[in-house]
Amino acid sequence: MVAFIPVNEPLINGNEKKYLCECIDTGWISSEGPFVKEFEQKMSMLVGRKYGIAVSSGTAALEVAVQALGIGEGDEVIMPAFTIISCAMAVTKVGAVPVLVDSDLTSWNMDVDEIEAKITSKTKAIMMVHLYGLPVEVSKVTELAERYNLKIIEDAAEMHGQTYNGRKCGSFGDISTFSFYSNKHITTGEGGMVVTDDIELAERSRMLRNLCFRKDVRYMHDEISDNYRFTNLQAAVGLAQLERLNEFIEKKRQMGRYYTDRLKGISGLILPIEETEYADNIYWVYGMVLDKDIPIDNRTVQKLLAEEGIGSRTFFWCIHEQPVYQNQGLFQKEKYPKAEYLARKGFYVPSGLALTEEKMEKVVSGVRKVMNKIYMLKENS
Structure with a gap:
């Protein structure tokens, strides 16, 4: 277990x-x-x-x-x-x-x-x-x-x-x-x-x-x-x-490929891209983003994953929406819709270098279960 x-x-x-x-x-x-x-x-x-x-x-x-x-x-x-x-x-x-x-x-x-x-x-x-x-x-x-x-x-x-x-x-x-x-x-x-x-x-x-x-x-x-x-x-x-950085980078990329292979095709979930024309993803963490039409935010997903025994973390919160800066009068009426979307819909799952394949498989199973729950909620709403 x-x-x-x-x-x-x-x-x-x-x-x-x-x-x-x-x-x-x-x-x-x-x-x-x-x-x-x-x-x-x-x-x-x-x-x-x-x-x-x-x-x-x-x-x-x-x-x-x-x-x-x-x-x-x-x-x-x-x-x-x-x-x-x-x-x-x-x-x-x-x-x-x-x-x-x-x-x-x-x-x-x-x-x-x-x-x-x-x-x-x-x-x-x-x-x-x-x-x-x-x-x-x-x-x-x-x-x-x-x-x-x-x-x-x-x-x-x-x-x-x-x-x-x-x-x-x-x-x-x-x-x-x-x-x-x-x-x-x-x-x-x-x-x-x-x-x-x-x-x-x-x-x-x-x-x-x-x-x-x-x-x-x-x-x-x-x-x-x-x-x-x-x-x-x-x-x-x-x-x-x-001394082990090259080993760590290769392991991170293997983890990224593992997650992508097993999570691709899940409706409502946008996975990280594997490469651009100038770099291959190094997968500092394995992040993902909920589709815009998913009726819940990343914090709700975090709670649902925790119920499955899986830690997760939401993406960064936007600078212009930080209460400390709002209280200082900074960034008043400024909007950055794409940043706000990532902050509300993005999260990442266990990605540490000590993660085993057994644990990664549990993460995959948990993510699938949570996304199924979300779609049931969506259909019943």
Whole structure:
């Protein structure tokens, strides 16, 4: 009998324990330990960047990236309406303004064709956020950035090892960011990284992650920043995970194909596309979207799946509909119908690397059962 299946089960059965024991045996457990630098070097090399700066979370990486670029009061940053709030928080925290664009319903990423109309004299950057398994159409974003002299902040939190036209995600921004949260292909529990080819941005990022200590006099500060440091313990886990990234990517793609083969043809359910002309899906998670004519939302599906012993999670909620921003008077009367549709109808099922085929089959059976219930409700309404 398979017990309740959580939405994520990480795979940590490589060298994680060995490297953690080395941290403990040597006493290097803080951010000063040698694994931190090694992890920074190997992660930045993976994506073809010169510099990597490990930080405490993906959110911290975004905040460091925005501040390193000098974005501040009144500046505008274009970003997707449909993404995690961390993206907007990094911008509003410095007094800048998120300018939103709607979604593309095929890839679930930002609709890059809507970006140019949002560019003004106040625009300083485009935040290009790759979502759920497929990258943004990068070439259109980089062309606009070059034409209008804008910076690119690339959020590759969910794209470990993914490519766009053969080039690694995380290599396209003036500054790019990763997350190592427990549901990512490479996890350190919590953690993140900033990567760049610009030495000035790298040095500024290092200062920002560490309370803005002055180089010449410790405990003296000309600016205020947070403690975003990353520990040697986290880096030890990250290195062990990084060693197996290719294996993890192949397993994720196998899982994606497994789910698609067994769920295709279910009425009312839109499955993720397997590829675009520029990338194969890396299936950060296995998401799906309810048809517009299904009379319930993703939260109801989440409850029904839980009754079947299956964990699930709804998609991100739209930035313009976040109560915290509504209460501040932001995004008044703004509508992004495709983003709103994804936020209300999208969800994902267990997708962690430790998931077994037996558990995946239970997920498939549960999804089918839930969709049958939904259609019975629809016919009786």
